Amino acid sequence: MTRSRKRVDLWTWIGIALLCLFLLFFIYPCVRLMWEAFYTQEDGFTMKSFVKFFSKSYYYSTILNSFKVSAAVMVLCLLIGIPFSYFFTFYKLKGRRVLFVLSLLCTMSAPFIGAYSWIMLLGRSGVITKFVESTFGLKIGSIYGFNGILLVLSLKLFPLVMIYMNGAFQDIDNSLMEASANLGCTGVRRFIKVVMGLTVPTILAAALIVFMRAFADFGTPAIIGEGFKTFPVLIYDSFLSEVGADYNFASAVSVLAILLTGIVFLLQKFATSRFTFTINSLHPIEKKKPKGIAGFLMHAYCYILIAVAILPQIYIVVDSFRDYKGQVAQSTYSLSNYQNAVRKLLGRSITNTLVISTAALAVIIIIAVLIAYLVVRRSSALSHTVDTISMLPYIMPGAVIGISLIIAFSGRYFSLIGTMTIMVIALAIRRMPYTSRSATATMMQIPISTEEASISLGASKLKTFAVITIPQMSSGIISGAILSFVSIVTEMSSGIFLYNNRTITLTLSTYTNISLGSYGTASAFATITTLVTVACMVLYLLFTRGSERMSV
Amino acid sequence: MSVGIYIHHALKKYGDVTIIPDLSLSIANGELFTLLGPSGCGKTTLLRMIAGFNSIEGGDFFFNDRRINDIDPGKRNIGMVFQNYAIFPHLSVRKNVAFGLKNRKMPKEQIRKETDTFLKLVKIDEYADRMPERLSGGQQQRVALARALVIRPDVLLMDEPLSNLDAKLRVEMRTVIKNIQKNVGITTVYVTHDQEEAMAISDRIAVMNAGVIQHVGRPKDIYQRPANLFVATFIGKSNILKGQVLRDDSGYKVNFADDYEVSVPAIDPARARIGEALLSVRPEELLLMPTGYTGPGIRATIDDSVFLGLNTHYFVTLDSGEEAEIIQESQIDSILPPGSKIKLTVNTDKFNVFGVDDETSMMQGICNEVKAFEEEAVRK
Numbered sequence: 005m006t007r008s009r010k011r012v013d014l015w016t017w018i019g020i021a022l023l024c025l026f027l028l029f030f031i032y033p034c035v036r037l038m039w040e041a042f043y044t045q046e047d048g049f050t051m052k053s054f055v056k057f058f059s060k061s062y063y064y065s066t067i068l069n070s071f072k073v074s075a076a077v078m079v080l081c082l083l084i085g086i087p088f089s090y091f092f093t094f095y096k097l098k099g100r101r102v103l104f105v106l107s108l109l110c111t112m113s114a115p116f117i118g119a120y121s122w123i124m125l126l127g128r129s130g131v132i133t134k135f136v137e138s139t140f141g142l143k144i145g146s147i148y149g150f151n152g153i154l155l156v157l158s159l160k161l162f163p164l165v166m167i168y169m170n171g172a173f174q175d176i177d178n179s180l181m182e183a184s185a186n187l188g189c190t191g192v193r194r195f196i197k198v199v200m201g202l203t204v205p206t207i208l209a210a211a212l213i214v215f216m217r218a219f220a221d222f223g224t225p226a227i228i229g230e231g232f233k234t235f236p237v238l239i240y241d242s243f244l245s246e247v248g249a250d251y252n253f254a255s256a257v258s259v260l261a262i263l264l265t266g267i268v269f270l271l272q273k274f275a276t277s278r279f280t281f282t283i284n285s286l287h288p289i290e291k292k293k294p295k296g297i298a299g300f301l302m303h304a305y306c307y308i309l310i311a312v313a314i315l316p317q318i319y320i321v322v323d324s325f326r327d328y329k330g331q332v333a334q335s336t337y338s339l340s341n342y343q344n345a346v347r348k349l350l351g352r353s354i355t356n357t358l359v360i361s362t363a364a365l366a367v368i369i370i371i372a373v374l375i376a377y378l379v380v381r382r383s384s385a386l387s388h389t390v391d392t393i394s395m396l397p398y399i400m401p402g403a404v405i406g407i408s409l410i411i412a413f414s415g416r417y418f419s420l421i422g423t424m425t426i427m428v429i430a431l432a433i434r435r436m437p438y439t440s441r442s443a444t445a446t447m448m449q450i451p452i453s454t455e456e457a458s459i460s461l462g463a464s465k466l467k468t469f470a471v472i473t474i475p476q477m478s479s480g481i482i483s484g485a486i487l488s489f490v491s492i493v494t495e496m497s498s499g500i501f502l503y504n505n506r507t508i509t510l511t512l513s514t515y516t517n518i519s520l521g522s523y524g525t526a527s528a529f530a531t532i533t534t535l536v537t538v539a540c541m542v543l544y545l546l547f548t549r550g551s552e553r554m555s556v
Numbered sequence: 557m558s559v560g561i562y563i564h565h566a567l568k569k570y571g572d573v574t575i576i577p578d579l580s581l582s583i584a585n586g587e588l589f590t591l592l593g594p595s596g597c598g599k600t601t602l603l604r605m606i607a608g609f610n611s612i613e614g615g616d617f618f619f620n621d622r623r624i625n626d627i628d629p630g631k632r633n634i635g636m637v638f639q640n641y642a643i644f645p646h647l648s649v650r651k652n653v654a655f656g657l658k659n660r661k662m663p664k665e666q667i668r669k670e671t672d673t674f675l676k677l678v679k680i681d682e683y684a685d686r687m688p689e690r691l692s693g694g695q696q697q698r699v700a701l702a703r704a705l706v707i708r709p710d711v712l713l714m715d716e717p718l719s720n721l722d723a724k725l726r727v728e729m730r731t732v733i734k735n736i737q738k739n740v741g742i743t744t745v746y747v748t749h750d751q752e753e754a755m756a757i758s759d760r761i762a763v764m765n766a767g768v769i770q771h772v773g774r775p776k777d778i779y780q781r782p783a784n785l786f787v788a789t790f791i792g793k794s795n796i797l798k799g800q801v802l803r804d805d806s807g808y809k810v811n812f813a814d815d816y817e818v819s820v821p822a823i824d825p826a827r828a829r830i831g832e833a834l835l836s837v838r839p840e841e842l843l844l845m846p847t848g849y850t851g852p853g854i855r856a857t858i859d860d861s862v863f864l865g866l867n868t869h870y871f872v873t874l875d876s877g878e879e880a881e882i883i884q885e886s887q888i889d890s891i892l893p894p895g896s897k898i899k900l901t902v903n904t905d906k907f908n909v910f911g912v913d914d915e916t917s918m919m920q921g922i923c924n925e926v927k928a929f930e931e932e933a934v935r936k
Binding site: 451453454456457458459460461462463464467472475476 | 607608609628629630631632634635636638639640642643644645646655656659660703707
């Protein structure tokens with residue numbers, strides 16, 4: 005009798021190799037981080053850092069601040085993003101393509117550029133502030149601190165809500181809308197009872213991603229937060245403090261941050277699990293023509309929202325051509341900022357950005373495709389372990405990943421500090437959960453029978469994977485990859501810990517110039533970053549032929 | 557070159573769950589053999605064991621005298637048509653069909669020639685350079701068939717190939733499949749849960765239930781003399797009535813109700829059991845007697861009727877309380893209204909008698925080859 009043996013094939017080895025990679029570059033740094041939080045050279049095992057954290061409100065208020073501002077951003081994003089998406093999906097708005105593209109551009113730009121630009125517009129000596137003061141004699145409230153972060157992050161993150169909700173709204177079957185009207189429920193009541201009810205899982209998913217992004221953001225609070233300190237800023241300060249770095253304290257704060265995001269993540273999962281259902285969408289929603297005063301208001305809402313959100317981007321571009329004398333803007337325009345930028349490593353920043361981002365993207369795609377195949381086709385304990393580990397960075401703010409890598413790889417014998425490798429690793433880990441998720445979802449769409457057909461027709465397993473499986477995944481992967489590329493290019497929160505003069509990138513150059521007060525030069529760097537973003541967006545739109553479904 | 561398929565004592569388990577306990581089967585060279593059964597009966601599992609996509613926990617599978625248990629799926633020389641066709645969506649029709657030939661390192665010229673031949677055979681040649689998404693379900697089905705046949709496989713396996721098509725196309729495609737199969741003359745194993753499709757297409761059918769083959773035979777054998785009650789009810793429609801098997805000097809008799817007794821010469825003395833029995837009478841084997849008939853019969857009341865043109869179906873309750881369906885060729889005069897009292901007789905040549913306990917048939921003339929395989933397997 006022939007017994008089926010559990011065969012150890014190529015895929016088992018790939019699974020083991022992936023596991024080792026994650027253990028070395030992700031789990032090991034995390035363990036070192038925890039170790040650092042609880043262990044010091046002088047005291048051995050100690051809770052000293054935690055005691056220090058909770059003893060001063062200067063410290064513990066950072067986590068509260070982070071939580072408060074993230075929750076506020078989340079609520080505000082939902083409040084402005086859901087109606088936006090509703091108008092966008094249910095009505096034939098004029099110029100909807102433009103709205104869509106511009107909102108993508110807002111969310112894809114580097115976060116702190118918005119903060120920087122809003123300061124120049126609404127800050128103490130901002131353009132709008134001065135204009136309002138001199139014309140109306142009015143004072144605009146402070147843009148620094150909580151309000152500023154809320155403004156900047158909400159305007160940057162609400163398009164994420166839109167992207168999520170567009171997908172969910174498009175999945176609503178039109179007959180459900182008709183059935184509800186038939187049963188006497190229309191208008192606002194129908195929107196709340198039926199439309200919102202059907203999209204609860206997506207709303208929760210959107211809420212989570214907005215919260216996580218806001219919570220982890222370093223650049224915005226660093227630039228516009230001033231006295232309102234959030235925890236990534238605290239980590240940064242204690243890590244790179246001039247009085248001497250306190251690794252133990254930074255690690256302890258990181259551990260607390262992960263705990264908090266972990267709890268939020270689990271709460272969201274629990275909430276989502278109570279709303280599981282599937283919609284059989286045979287008849288998609290038919291878009292109505294907006295009419296009358298309601299139609300006008302809808303258009304006004306969408307256009308004003310997008311105009312405000314895109315304003316900082318436009319201002320930066322204009323500002324990049326303005327002459328500066330020291331920190332003072334002049335009324336003449338030239339290319340002087342770009343000339344300054346060239347002197348300040350512009351060439352190196354661009355090269356580094358492209359090299360690091362491309363390398364990180366390649367690593368991410370290869371690993372994500374392999375994980376997707378393992379999880380969907382080779383379901384085993386090993387596959388699921390690798391998959392779960394690859395998802396963990398989702399709850400880890402970039403700053404935490406940054407310092408855990410520094411702690412792990414700054415040894416005397418094996419050091420990666422100051423190399424491009426460590427930046428690639430950090431970016432790959434950061435972006436892995438998103439790409440891995442979408443690759444797995446794409447993989448699930450591929451019927452296994454095409455692979456069986458290929459094998460039955462004499463192709464080897466490897467050939468089947470290369471010729472049949474990967475091409476079927478490619479459209480999903482490529483569109484995801486372009487978006488990943490953008491977010492890698494504009495990512496800063498992990499890089500800020502890892503860069504040096506040799507490995508500086510565009511976003512880091514922008515940030516350093518802002519913090520040095522070289523505003524014009526910073527604008528030039530920011531404009532070039534935006535150009536890269538726009539180029540990627542154009543590529544993305546060409547590739548997806550303008551599909552309004554996307555995963556971020 | 558087509559082969560015969562011989563399966564001896566196949567065993568399939570998923571963990572501790574046994575799907576197929578012990579199954580033996582012979583499929584002759586060139587025949588179209590159907591595995592028929594309700595969903596979950598193990599028919600697709602068996603097909604995938606032949607194809608090599610499911611592991612074999614026990615038993616031997618032979619193509620002629622070549623044991624295939626441990627041969628890779630790609631080396632078994634099998635053509636397979638999948639339920640969802642499994643057309644490669646990123647390759648054109650021609651590239652789909654040529655895929656198997658390319659893996660065989662055939663020269664380009666020959667690939668082109670062979671591909672054209674089979675595209676013509678399935679009448680899809682005019683779409684050769686289209687992408688699959690621009691084909692209808694029926695056309696995709698033809699591509700799948702061409703792709704499976706072009707490699708000149710020893711065996712063609714088809715897993716519910718028509719279940720994704722609409723009713724009309726299903727009928728059309730099954731004729732196409734049958735004709736092409738006869739043209740090519742390839743041994744084919746066909747899986748379906750649709751008994752009408754199985755009857756229409758097959759040389760022989762194996763009816764399966766719970767991983768066990770219940771009856772193997774030609775469509776006619778299975779319909780007219782089912783081996784057991786499961787087959788009788790699964791193939792076509794059967795009214796199952798309670799009755800008695802009796803015996804007197806003139807032979808075997810069956811008693812339906814108190815005054816209706818018929819003589820059944822087709823009962824096999826070797827299988828007959830006197831006493832309680834289950835009678836399987838198909839709707840067309842129940843005869844509705846004209847009003848005024850006073851001879852023996854089963855008394856019943858009409859509950860409802862459905863006029864379907866060629867036939868009229870009556871749903872009746874017998875005086876015993878049992879319900880039954882009758883199919884009668886539609887008459888020109890009016891349909892009997894609900895509540896009408898009627899008398900029924902039975903076509904004594906056709907109906908079947910089964911034991912109460914083991915539900916096996918008591919009839920003569922059962923052509924069931926399950927036993928024969930088992931004996932043959934023992935000899936080997």
